[in-house]
Amino acid sequence: MTIELNNRRYCSDLSLDLNNQTVELAGWVDTIRDHGQLLFMHLRDRSGVVQLVFNPEDNKDLHHQAEQLRSEYCVALKGIVIERDDEAKNPHVPTGMLEVHVSDLILYNKAKTPPFLISEKSVAEDEHQDFNVDEDLRLTYRYLDLRRHSMQHNMITRHKIMREIRNYLDEKGFIDIETPVLTKSTPEGARDYLVPSRHHDNCFYALPQSPQMFKQLLMVSGLDKYYQIVKCFRDEDLRPNRQPEFTQLDLEASFIDETYIYSLLEPLVERVFKLAGKSLQGPFPHITYEDAMNRYGNDHPDLRFDMTMVDVTDLLKNVNYKIFNTIANNNGAIKGIKVSNKASEMSKNMLQEELAKKVVPKFGGKGMTWMKVIDGKLESNIVQFFSEQEQADLIHALEATDNDVLLFVADTNKALVNDVLGRLRLYVGQKWGFIDHSKIAACWVTDFPMFELKDNRLNSMHHPFTQPDDSFMRAQTTDDFLAVNSRAYDLVINGEEIGGGSIRIHDSDTQAKIFQTLGMTDDDIKQKFGFFVEALTYGTPPHGGLALGMDRLVSMVLDTASIREVIAFPKNRVAFCPLTQAPSNVGNQQLDELKLSCVKNV
């Protein structure tokens, strides 16, 4: 028997408009409910499920055939759409008002019992019901994991986001141009993945950490507006939200400034989140790097809640509390956050034993001081060391009112105070319900330092092609250079860095001085960036761009636990693919051709 499938429909396309009509469907057996005579089944395809009915009174042979079916068997069928009786309708399933009375059935393939349950039962109420299976097992059988409805939803949404981005950038005049994957190793940044060359002895390609130099070369070429959704590779240790290969939206444009980038990206981000029914409005707030560090303790502030850090060092220069006094008078910092309206809920025991003694030390802090605001006065285990004036100053500085809790971190190392208190802010915000998870809070972080000290040497904070501010060409000393800001910007959403970019250097004098400042010799430059510096001398336009981490963005839009949920075939935590067993050994013949040999480490 054959069933004509060119007009087949998806399960969730079925509606009462098709009542009493014949339809063709194809997919996998999702669930079976066998009543001995009447046999119900859910058929699943990528759109969802629909209930099939086999009644032996209608067709005994067919019913017998259907009784042989098991979960995950691949089938096609022909049947009539029938509206269910009212009491038999299932409001939890989108097609629950109807069912298909099957007349013809083809079994394409049986299936072994899968290593984990694929059916998600189509229970709409808790769509994110627990799917708790070891991730390596899921990755080993990823093709079955991807048969699950929620994974298909993730993949389909990812596709829609990519399509939205391409449409938008096309509207804006951007051209999609591919850049090489086999390319040149760059000395800066992350570790490169290397590919040995068979044609050139002792030579290696590197997989791109990003198409950075190529996209700038495209601007030299006059292509003007470029974008690409492209894989990038970095051989660093993995983290939950990090993969050795990941996808970036990479874009670059000429004759533009920061304002152009902001106004280009903001509607794009809005449209992307709108695909998942989430709204946010531009313009996104701007916050300088310095502000972000001082008020939030990191350069990727979570603006979904307030609780900003306040510096009270100057108020406590004469305080009797010895720890604070020493720190305040030795160039240290004392900073606090206000936990609004939680004094009655946060017990002294929790504040002291949990936060001060366990949580804060885990964040690298030496200690934490807490105070509660009760009847306009401060209460804590150390409040007697603070004068009335100092107490009033603290309440005023943190704009505290009754039932607030103030948490302070102090250290002679100012950067440490920002770091520890920033982490504490996030911890408290999370644990005590200050984060509104329905909210999308985006911002631009700007005015990054151009350089940072790394192993006591000047190092590019963003990358060496970033345009510095005007003070750079005058700068001489290390301190001068450290004071230079760059024209870089990061896009931060809900406390996560989603992307970043900069206005680039377009004249070779500035570029040369940057390389020089970074301690690179002429030979270094020539060998590593020679072609690039040369290119800058042929009429380079002013230009700039940005790259967005697409895996993180999609993961955020879909609210998944990790980026691996939005990547079809990810690597696991140790950069291994349990499905293909990559990376793996290769034969000696392959190694010989590459003139490589493995040094066994015994």
Add this chain to the structure above:
RNA sequence: GGGGGCGUAGUUCAGUUUGGUUAGAACGCCGGCCUGUCACGCCGGAGGUCGCCGGUUCGAUCCCGGUCGUCCCCGCCA
């Protein structure tokens, strides 16, 4: 590279505290019954190298050492 957690049935987990006869549950799977189920129900059944190697012991899933795998935190990620 440093620190920590975990590894028991196809899956998710109990059990190990205090070593002791036959290692359990739920779901899944197989068989039987069942005409309106949709987490169908009822009855029955199969299914285990307790990650691996070694040690202690009369005896090890349990204690100790090592090893492998995996997850988390820090370093790292221009």
